[in-house]
Amino acid sequence: MTDKAVFKKINDLFKKEDYFLLTSHLDPDGDSIGSLIGLREFLKSLGKKVVAYNDGNLPDKYKFLVANNQIRFSNQAPEFKPRVAVILECPEIARIGFVQNFINTDMIRVNIDHHPRNKLYGDLNYVDESASAVAEILYDIIKSNGHNISPKIAESFYAAIASDTGRFKFANTSSKCFSTASQLVEAGANPKLISDKIFSTYSAGTIKLLGNLLENLELHDNGNICILKLTLENLNKYGVNVADTEGIIDYSLVISGVKVGILFKEQGPQSVKVGLRSQNSIDISRFARSKGGGGHANAAGFKVNNDLNKTVANTVAEVAAYLNG
Numbered sequence: 001m002t003d004k005a006v007f008k009k010i011n012d013l014f015k016k017e018d019y020f021l022l023t024s025h026l027d028p029d030g031d032s033i034g035s036l037i038g039l040r041e042f043l044k045s046l047g048k049k050v051v052a053y054n055d056g057n058l059p060d061k062y063k064f065l066v067a068n069n070q071i072r073f074s075n076q077a078p079e080f081k082p083r084v085a086v087i088l089e090c091p092e093i094a095r096i097g098f099v100q101n102f103i104n105t106d107m108i109r110v111n112i113d114h115h116p117r118n119k120l121y122g123d124l125n126y127v128d129e130s131a132s133a134v135a136e137i138l139y140d141i142i143k144s145n146g147h148n149i150s151p152k153i154a155e156s157f158y159a160a161i162a163s164d165t166g167r168f169k170f171a172n173t174s175s176k177c178f179s180t181a182s183q184l185v186e187a188g189a190n191p192k193l194i195s196d197k198i199f200s201t202y203s204a205g206t207i208k209l210l211g212n213l214l215e216n217l218e219l220h221d222n223g224n225i226c227i228l229k230l231t232l233e234n235l236n237k238y239g240v241n242v243a244d245t246e247g248i249i250d251y252s253l254v255i256s257g258v259k260v261g262i263l264f265k266e267q268g269p270q271s272v273k274v275g276l277r278s279q280n281s282i283d284i285s286r287f288a289r290s291k292g293g294g295g296h297a298n299a300a301g302f303k304v305n306n307d308l309n310k311t312v313a314n315t316v317a318e319v320a321a322y323l324n325g
């Protein structure tokens, strides 16, 4: 099917059906939140019954997008029987966590994503790896039917794109994404306000925690690898919720000469989340997949069931071998 044909099928569902469930991946980021809220707003404007779920926590910096209960983070069943499930940002359906409990085989599943290696698990699938954010795709779907973009939708989608492109600077920042962002600004998104909300709302505790992490950063493999370690003790010491540490990983790649940045997030005594960032020329997602994880070429990750120190030692050695192999 051509893009146009898929867009038409999705728009036909938006028009015909009345009961929708929307969801996105565990531990939501800006694209997950902005896309959910924008699509929810759009379907509501068509008079549809919509419930949006996410298995995770809402980071403080995205609270301005989400009014009371517009996204449910709890395992509380919908009050109506959804006919269509729209799954955003998930290469595999397992990424939606508990929300799987609410998706039955008799529902129509629509899978919209921009991650590599999407499993095409939907009844309708639209995957565009070149899209800067899922919000960019949703914008195109809605516009393709001539629908109006309200200021609230524009704000949500703009926030999603600004967040997924790291304020329009990651490798996914395309001419197309600037063009979409421009149209969203025309439709009412305020770039300064959204930027301030997303990128300048750290708590004092988070900034002090960042200071501690930077003070203790380590360079390995002759400066090719930079690592940051976020321990449970650290989170506790500065009173920071792990959901509010998004963006800290970007500091792992700002030192000149560093090819791969790694943030180790201790989640428990035998549980570590490993976040990876790489320079343009290095596909770090291939390494992440070899460890059971995934992601984009320059931003990926995986989880390890081991203690922090062993995970750090093993990962540094393996990434060095990957770089020099």
Ligand SMILES: [Mn+2]
Pocket (backbone or CB within 6 Å): 031, 032, 089, 114, 132, 133, 134, 164
């Ligand atoms: Mn995304």
